[in-house]
Amino acid sequence: DAGVIQSPRHEVTEMGQEVTLRCKPISGHNSLFWYRQTMMRGLELLIYFNNNVPIDDSGMPEDRFSAKMPNASFSTLKIQPSEPRDSAVYFCASGWINTGELFFGEGSRLTVL
Amino acid sequence: GENVEQHPSTLSVQEGDSAVIKCTYSDSASNYFPWYKQELGKGPQLIIDIRSNVGEKKDQRIAVTLNKTAKHFSLHITETQPEDSAVYFCAASKRNQFYFGTGTSLTVIP
Numbered sequence: 149d150a151g152v153i154q155s156p157r158h159e160v161t162e163m164g165q166e167v168t169l170r171c172k173p174i175s176g177h178n179s180l181f182w183y184r185q186t187m188m189r190g191l192e193l194l195i196y197f198n199n200n201v202p203i204d205d206s207g208m209p210e211d212r213f214s215a216k217m218p219n220a221s222f223s224t225l226k227i228q229p230s231e232p233r234d235s236a237v238y239f240c241a242s243g244w245i246n247t248g249e250l251f252f253g254e255g256s257r258l259t260v261l
Numbered sequence: 262g263e264n265v266e267q268h269p270s271t272l273s274v275q276e277g278d279s280a281v282i283k284c285t286y287s288d289s290a291s292n293y294f295p296w297y298k299q300e301l302g303k304g305p306q307l308i309i310d311i312r313s314n315v316g317e318k319k320d321q322r323i324a325v326t327l328n329k330t331a332k333h334f335s336l337h338i339t340e341t342q343p344e345d346s347a348v349y350f351c352a353a354s355k356r357n358q359f360y361f362g363t364g365t366s367l368t369v370i371p
Contacts, residue, residue: 152304179357191305191350191361198357239304248293248354252304 152253166228173242183239263288267362284351285333291353
């Protein structure tokens with residue numbers, strides 16, 4: 149298996165622009181997580197889905213952030229409008245609900261100027 | 262909610278020595294404890310895990326111990342090698358919710 153695939157790997161944009169991050173989970177996994185990693189705050193859970201349904205989005209910073217999972221093989225995290233404080237590495241991770249194992253992608257490094 | 266504390270934040274060891282990283286958790290309902298290794302520019306990689314019905318698990322040079330009563334678990338790396346240098350994260354999980362420690366930056370000096 150190719151593992152969790154994220155795109156883009158790097159994104160540089162200007163404040164106010166829309167950013168869309170994409171994730172393809174490992175085939176067969178039924179849970180998907182979006183995390184944000186910064187030096188100051190470490191790994192923060194933004195939202196997670198079970199069987200494509202959002203379960204907990206309490207970590208989403210504000211209304212500028214939204215996430216969708218239209219099917220079992222694809223998810224997006226959108227930031228609109230983006231701000232410099234959104235600069236971070238965003239990770240997608242997938243796993244099986246019952247076993248609890250979690251596998252991370254390589255991340256999308258976002259820089260908002 | 263769960264609170265996971267991880268120590269030390271940085272650790273330097275000579276090649277061939279052992280390294281130990283410790284974590285504590287607060288919620289007795291947590292029942293799954295994975296450890297992740299993150300190399301520079303990469304995502305966290307699951308290296309070993311332990312469930313609450315087991316006290317110790319070993320995989321070659323890596324071992325994890327769990328003390329449910331004291332609510333702490335540890336990662337042990339023996340015969341360290343330069344390629345073990347990375348940031349290590351512990352986590353406590355219950356019902357598919359994961360709570361991560363703040364990470365330990367391990368440097369193995371050749």
